[in-house]
Structures are given as C-alpha cells and as structure tokens.
Amino acid sequence: MRSPAQRLSPIKASVDFEADGVQHGFLRLPYSRDDSAWGSVMIPITVVKRGDGPTALLTGANHGDEYEGPIALFDLARTLTVDRVQGRVIIVPAMNYPAFQAGTRTSPIDRGNLNRSFPGRPDGTVTEKIADYFQRTLLPLADIVLDFHSGGRTLDFLPYAAAHELADKDQERRCFDAVAAFAAPYSMRMIEIDAVGMYDTAAEAMGKVFVTTELSGGGTATARTAQIAKRGTLNVLKHAGIVSGAPEMGPTRWLDMPSAECFRFAEDDGLVEPVVDLGDPVREGDVIARVHPVGRTGLAPAEYRAALDGVLAARHFPGLVKTGDCLAVVATVED
Numbered sequence: 001m002r003s004p005a006q007r008l009s010p011i012k013a014s015v016d017f018e019a020d021g022v023q024h025g026f027l028r029l030p031y032s033r034d035d036s037a038w039g040s041v042m043i044p045i046t047v048v049k050r051g052d053g054p055t056a057l058l059t060g061a062n063h064g065d066e067y068e069g070p071i072a073l074f075d076l077a078r079t080l081t082v083d084r085v086q087g088r089v090i091i092v093p094a095m096n097y098p099a100f101q102a103g104t105r106t107s108p109i110d111r112g113n114l115n116r117s118f119p120g121r122p123d124g125t126v127t128e129k130i131a132d133y134f135q136r137t138l139l140p141l142a143d144i145v146l147d148f149h150s151g152g153r154t155l156d157f158l159p160y161a162a163a164h165e166l167a168d169k170d171q172e173r174r175c176f177d178a179v180a181a182f183a184a185p186y187s188m189r190m191i192e193i194d195a196v197g198m199y200d201t202a203a204e205a206m207g208k209v210f211v212t213t214e215l216s217g218g219g220t221a222t223a224r225t226a227q228i229a230k231r232g233t234l235n236v237l238k239h240a241g242i243v244s245g246a247p248e249m250g251p252t253r254w255l256d257m258p259s260a261e262c263f264r265f266a267e268d269d270g271l272v273e274p275v276v277d278l279g280d281p282v283r284e285g286d287v288i289a290r291v292h293p294v295g296r297t298g299l300a301p302a303e304y305r306a307a308l309d310g311v312l313a314a315r316h317f318p319g320l321v322k323t324g325d326c327l328a329v330v331a332t333v334e335d
Helices: 068-079 097-102 126-141 169-182 199-205 223-239
Strands: 021-030 040-050 055-059 087-092 144-147 155-157 160-164 186-190 209-214 253-256 263-265 270-274 287-292 302-305 310-316 326-333
Touching: 021 126, 040 068, 040 097, 040 126, 055 068, 055 126, 055 223, 068 087, 068 223, 087 126, 126 199, 144 169, 144 199, 144 223, 160 169, 169 186, 169 209, 169 223, 199 209, 209 223, 253 310, 287 310, 287 326
Parallel strands: 055 087, 055 144, 144 209, 160 186, 186 253
Antiparallel strands: 021 040, 040 087, 155 310, 160 209, 253 326, 263 326, 270 287, 287 302, 310 326
8 A cells, every 4th residue: 555655646737747838727636525526626727838948836825815926826827928938837826726715814625724734645635635736746846936925814014025044055045036036125034933834845845946925915915016926926937047038126125034033922812003014113122012902991901012123024914813813023124
C-alpha cells in the first residue's frame, strides 16, 4: 500500500502544462456531497506558455475574503497573450476556491485554512488535497511564486509587497529583488506569527523566489489597491524575464518587522478606539489603540502601546475586538 506521500493526487488538470499557447481550464477535485453525489470542486486555472524560459506561479484567494489578487489575476488570465511571454505563466486566481465563493477566510467545506495546511495530503480534507496538489505538482514547476494577500474582513494593512528573512542569503536576496520590482508603495521584511503549514514556507523550502503581499483589507478592494496588484504582477513577470520590458517603478518605503514586539494582541473584549491611523509614525510607549469595555458605562478603557519606534503597518478592522485578536502591528522604517 502506498503511503500518503506516494499516493496520486485526486486533482486532475484540464490544461497541459507543457503545451505552448494560452489555455483556460480547471483543476478538478472530486467532491461527493449531498447535492451532487459525483460532484467536483472546479478551480479555474490559466497557463500561458511560449518556448523555453522561467515559470511564474501566480496565486490569489489563498484566503477567500482577500480580493486584490483575484482581481489582478482574473484580469491577467483574460488579457495576457502568448506573444508577450517567453517561458510560462501559471495563473490560479482563487486557490481556495470554496472559500473564495463563500467570501470567507477558510473553506466552508471543512473550515480549512489553506495557508496553514501545507504540505497537505492527497487523502485528506478538501483543503489538504488542494495544498498537496500545489506542493507536489505546481510548486515544483515554478521558478518564481507571487501569492497575493490582504487583510480580509478582520485586518487592514498598509499596501506592501514582502518577503521573509531566509537562511539561504542568496535566495533571500533574490526574493527581495523581486519585492523591489513589484514596486508597491511599501516593501516589507516580514516575520510570521507562526510559519508552520504556510504556502510561503513550502515554496521557500524548495528554493523558490517567493513574494507575497498585504494590500489593505477590510474584506474588499479599492481602485488604488487593485491597480497596485495589476501593476505589481506585470512588474514581477518583467523582472523574471518572462514578459519583456522594464518594471514600472515608483517610490517605495522599506519597512521591517524585526521581532514579535511588532505585534499587539488584545487582552480584552470590547470596542476598539484607534488612536493612530495606518502609516502614522509612532514612538515606543505611544498609545496606539484603546479597547473600551461595553458591558456597562463608567469603566476606563484598556490602553495598548507601541513597543518600538516605527509606523502603524496594520490594524484590527472591525469595530469590536475579542481577546486574542491581533490589534495592531508596528513596523520599523529602514533608512
């Protein structure tokens, strides 16, 4: 009997990854359910290939309530012509398609958070099967990976592209070169609260150039953030040499998340009062938010202070907060 790692993925692609031309199709994942005994999850995919060259894997809606990536990638899948490409572009606008259809961070099928499910399992839940297909089929094809994120319904960010500090400093340099080419208004050296099971970690462990983003949030997109995503996608493809031309550069401000001190987590339930706005400068000890108790009047709010100098890079978006929620992120400014 094959081990889980040896089992074939149940996902079948209707596109040929080795064929030249433009192909629009699906990653079809069998999913038997009450309303469709022999049903499937159909994940849209586009492959644009011409000749030899590097491969870019472009993904959005790793979380289903984040929209700049799907906007940019559905548009690119429609407009990118084969004559502009040297190499291959694989476009998956909505990785976690069930979550994207539901407008939720996690899958409505199994509550799976795709970005915490890697390396996945071919015999696991629907979300684990999707992760396994990316882990064993799509990531090995890629030289450069661009995975779009924003804050979803619960967070709001300064619009930035980002990469991570890596043990392999040559790989790290190549990742940050691609971040610079994306040319978002902000560029971040990012740390994660917990990197276990992340798509980022899976790609980086394979030695890939990996770029991610956080492009605002609140469970919507704006004209500005959609344009940042569209321009950044083409810039990365140009940087990789897959699309001809120089990246369309603009000013970017480099930020760093040097330690866990960047994060402030709520220790109280209540009503959030922002004291500073995104992009505002803060000093260590400054009050950045207050949480007012709402069970009765006359009680003082809890104050949350910055632990280091920098700018407010992210904030809790809904007006009410629960204990344990990320309330704010302060990033330092690189000269």
